[in-house]
Amino acid sequence: MSPTVTNTDVLVVGAGPTGLLLAGDLAEAGLSVVLAERRPHKVSNLSRALVVHARVLEQFDARGIADEVVAGGHPIDRLALFEAARLDPSRLPTRYPFVLFTPQYEVEKVLERRAREAGVAFAYETKVVAVEQDADGVTARTRDKDGRPGATFRASYLVGADGVHSSVRPAIGQPFPGDTILSSLILADVRLGKAPDRPFVVNAVPDGFALLTEMGDGLYRVTGWNRRHQLPDDAPLEAEEIRELLRMNFGTDYGITDIPWKSRFHSDERQAPAYRVGRVFLAGDAAHVHSPAGAMGMNTGLQDAANLSWKLVAVLRDGAGDRLLDTYQAERHAVGKLVLRMSGTLVRAALLRGFATRLLRRVAGMVVSDFRPLADKAASMITGIGIAHKAPRGAHRLTGRRAPDVKLAEGRLNELQRGGRFVLITPAGQDADVPGHVVHAHWAGSRRTTALVRPDGYFAWATDRPDAESLRATLATWAGTATPSA
Numbered sequence: 001m002s003p004t005v006t007n008t009d010v011l012v013v014g015a016g017p018t019g020l021l022l023a024g025d026l027a028e029a030g031l032s033v034v035l036a037e038r039r040p041h042k043v044s045n046l047s048r049a050l051v052v053h054a055r056v057l058e059q060f061d062a063r064g065i066a067d068e069v070v071a072g073g074h075p076i077d078r079l080a081l082f083e084a085a086r087l088d089p090s091r092l093p094t095r096y097p098f099v100l101f102t103p104q105y106e107v108e109k110v111l112e113r114r115a116r117e118a119g120v121a122f123a124y125e126t127k128v129v130a131v132e133q134d135a136d137g138v139t140a141r142t143r144d145k146d147g148r149p150g151a152t153f154r155a156s157y158l159v160g161a162d163g164v165h166s167s168v169r170p171a172i173g174q175p176f177p178g179d180t181i182l183s184s185l186i187l188a189d190v191r192l193g194k195a196p197d198r199p200f201v202v203n204a205v206p207d208g209f210a211l212l213t214e215m216g217d218g219l220y221r222v223t224g225w226n227r228r229h230q231l232p233d234d235a236p237l238e239a240e241e242i243r244e245l246l247r248m249n250f251g252t253d254y255g256i257t258d259i260p261w262k263s264r265f266h267s268d269e270r271q272a273p274a275y276r277v278g279r280v281f282l283a284g285d286a287a288h289v290h291s292p293a294g295a296m297g298m299n300t301g302l303q304d305a306a307n308l309s310w311k312l313v314a315v316l317r318d319g320a321g322d323r324l325l326d327t328y329q330a331e332r333h334a335v336g337k338l339v340l341r342m343s344g345t346l347v348r349a350a351l352l353r354g355f356a357t358r359l360l361r362r363v364a365g366m367v368v369s370d371f372r373p374l375a376d377k378a379a380s381m382i383t384g385i386g387i388a389h390k391a392p393r394g395a396h397r398l399t400g401r402r403a404p405d406v407k408l409a410e411g412r413l414n415e416l417q418r419g420g421r422f423v424l425i426t427p428a429g430q431d432a433d434v435p436g437h438v439v440h441a442h443w444a445g446s447r448r449t450t451a452l453v454r455p456d457g458y459f460a461w462a463t464d465r466p467d468a469e470s471l472r473a474t475l476a477t478w479a480g481t482a483t484p485s486a
């Protein structure tokens, strides 16, 4: 008996943060989306991230979910990276000038509910094991929880958001070159006899670092690394190792009473050369991984999703050309490379030993903490606020840059973007002919520039001398030409 084939516009593989945001965006835009996840429903993704940065909060704001995510976390205005180095986003020009501490599963909860409400078809206990593509679409074969052949999906596009051990990546012939950068990292959930006076504490010493974060229900998450205990991933993690890690960094083990879960893992620095192969895309950890330093992994994956979703919508729903999808590779591979470099620099500086290297580390620390212009630059890059895409030669200076959440005559930019909309901003009083999925707004002041903001909050195009023809061509390239019916 041949297996059932389920047709869908897009098959997203992996219900981690990247897949959830992407699937939610696509479904909100009216596309049919299946989200295949090998885990059973409600069984946690091994939740790791604790930090959400400002740029992702801006992306969430443009979807109406930032307030909820912020309310569930702890905003702090400084994040200790190592020794003298602190990330200080408090001077950044954003609505969210802080680092938000919140467990990854809290972020996933909000994203999952949004995706469900938007109509994403969740297929849990469905592991994608084979991917084939032809000129018209992609076919994915799956296995169920018992390893038996499961549903077959046929989609116009497939996105592998299936994490570091992606099945999609090898299925499209992509290697994952790079190295292991930190081994024998410790991750554990503990109960404490005497809790710290803050929801999280963090410290780094010459022999390692530790982070202790409140997770709710009396649990604390320990994350850390101890140079003195370097063992293979499968070596049992002893309770004493966890205690020693805490004592080494905080002078106390907080009287650990119980360790319901513990694990040892390693951290790699790797990036797939191609994020797009035909009709298949890679996003999130499936495309890039790096050390937890700087807390950028989930944040980068979420921005991959925000970059790709509107492009798929523009092509599938609004008639934009296929070449638009190539900009995903051009833009996000470059950002991934930059993030690998930033995170690698931080982790290497944090782990250096010896006098000369300690000196270097202090200098690196000063760069991220003491010298204001450089510290602000570092904060803007790590939080994603300062990241821009390469603009074509001769383009207006705004092209490719992040569009800040300015107040326009019709309201805040991020609010106008909701529903995955482009926003065309023109000088006050000026008319423009735009399709239904583009919002036309006006600068609140006397600014003369005309600019098109993409749904992911970057300027697609801008000009100080607008003409109807270049505006029409820009809208056709970036936003497609069809007007959505709903």
Ligand SMILES: Cc1cc2nc3c(=O)[nH]c(=O)nc-3n(C[C@H](O)[C@H](O)[C@H](O)COP(=O)(O)OP(=O)(O)OC[C@H]3O[C@@H](n4cnc5c(N)ncnc54)[C@H](O)[C@@H]3O)c2cc1C
Binding pocket: 013, 014, 015, 016, 017, 018, 019, 036, 037, 038, 039, 045, 047, 048, 049, 050, 051, 052, 104, 126, 127, 128, 129, 161, 162, 163, 164, 165, 166, 167, 168, 187, 223, 283, 284, 285, 286, 292, 295, 296, 297, 298, 299, 300, 301
């Ligand atoms: C200790 C630690 C701390 C971290 N802290 C931070 C932080 O503070 N901030 C930050 O931004 N990042 C942080 N990260 C990184 C962050 O956890 C990851 O970048 C993030 O989880 C990646 O999300 P993702 O959706 O791309 O992949 P994942 O979260 O790995 O999700 C992939 C999903 O795909 C599913 N899957 C896999 N294969 C298949 C298949 N074949 N078929 C169907 N489903 C499949 C998996 O079950 C999983 O649910 C940290 C990482 C570590 C290790």
